[in-house]
Amino acid sequence: MKTVYVADLDGTLLTPEKVISPTTRDILNRLMDEGMHFTIATARTIATVRPLLRELNIRLPMIMMNGVCTWNPVTEHFDHVAYMDRDAAQSMLELLRKYRLQSFLYTLENDRLGTYYEDLTAPTARQFVEEREKIGKKFTQIDDLRLCFDRGVIYCSVSYPEARLRPVYDALKGDARLHIAFYRDVYSEDLWYLEVCAAGVSKYHAVRRLRESGGFDRVVSFGDNYIDLPMFEASDESCAVSNALEDVKRQATYVIGSNSEDGVARYLESLY
Numbered sequence: 001m002k003t004v005y006v007a008d009l010d011g012t013l014l015t016p017e018k019v020i021s022p023t024t025r026d027i028l029n030r031l032m033d034e035g036m037h038f039t040i041a042t043a044r045t046i047a048t049v050r051p052l053l054r055e056l057n058i059r060l061p062m063i064m065m066n067g068v069c070t071w072n073p074v075t076e077h078f079d080h081v082a083y084m085d086r087d088a089a090q091s092m093l094e095l096l097r098k099y100r101l102q103s104f105l106y107t108l109e110n111d112r113l114g115t116y117y118e119d120l121t122a123p124t125a126r127q128f129v130e131e132r133e134k135i136g137k138k139f140t141q142i143d144d145l146r147l148c149f150d151r152g153v154i155y156c157s158v159s160y161p162e163a164r165l166r167p168v169y170d171a172l173k174g175d176a177r178l179h180i181a182f183y184r185d186v187y188s189e190d191l192w193y194l195e196v197c198a199a200g201v202s203k204y205h206a207v208r209r210l211r212e213s214g215g216f217d218r219v220v221s222f223g224d225n226y227i228d229l230p231m232f233e234a235s236d237e238s239c240a241v242s243n244a245l246e247d248v249k250r251q252a253t254y255v256i257g258s259n260s261e262d263g264v265a266r267y268l269e270s271l272y
Helices: 008-014 024-032 046-052 088-099 124-132 145-151 162-172 203-214 227-234 244-253 261-272
Strands: 003-007 035-038 062-064 067-071 078-080 104-109 112-117 153-160 180-186 192-198 216-222 237-241 254-256
Touching: 003 008, 003 203, 008 124, 008 216, 008 261, 024 261, 035 062, 035 124, 046 062, 046 112, 062 088, 062 203, 067 203, 088 145, 088 153, 088 162, 104 145, 112 145, 124 153, 145 153, 153 162, 162 180, 180 227, 192 203, 203 216, 216 227, 227 244, 237 244, 254 261
Parallel strands: 003 035, 003 216, 216 237, 237 254
Antiparallel strands: 062 067, 067 078, 104 112, 104 153, 153 192, 180 192
16 A cells, blocks of 8 residues: 655644754655655645755655645646635735734745735744744845735735734635634744735645655654644554644644654654
């Protein structure tokens, strides 16, 4: 039976320090060299994934931005990109401005990913940029995010305390043109993420597409947060790391070791 293993990154495959441990690197590379099919599904972009996974020899397509697009590490090109409806993106930006929330807008044009913002006066926005610039991600300041619409908008990310984001989530979740993800930050209990993309986009659909395109008979997934539950639903078996949210652990097939204990790699090693 041809099986593919798909792991979330933050809170799952990455350590609490947001890196791949040497133990996880060595185990996964050995297993992949021996024929194991393995890839990742993350909310991150290729700009931050590439340096994080530079020592992992993943050959399968990697699911990015919660399913918005797929990055092929062999051809080094994006596949299966889902662009946002222009009018829906316009309505979303108007709502964010109404609540004075600073956001980041992602575009994909001619296979090049762009990340844009208007200002960084909010501490959460500054922290978002500073953390990612350290590992090579580039951001572009722009006077008006609406100028990005002709560049192919694929994603919007906003990070604030839950109370600031909740009204926007409630207003957007009924828009059939959009898919909304709303969840707590893995690394901070005080912060939540509101992420917006095209309707029909999720880790669920991306995993199903991976199964079909790769001819896999079985999918086993690994996660820790609510955003991973659609991926669990698309899998034959699911594994929650022991540091996962309690609701996520309850919905998983198995609970394995934590991300600080190389839980995913150790579990896979036990199977081979």
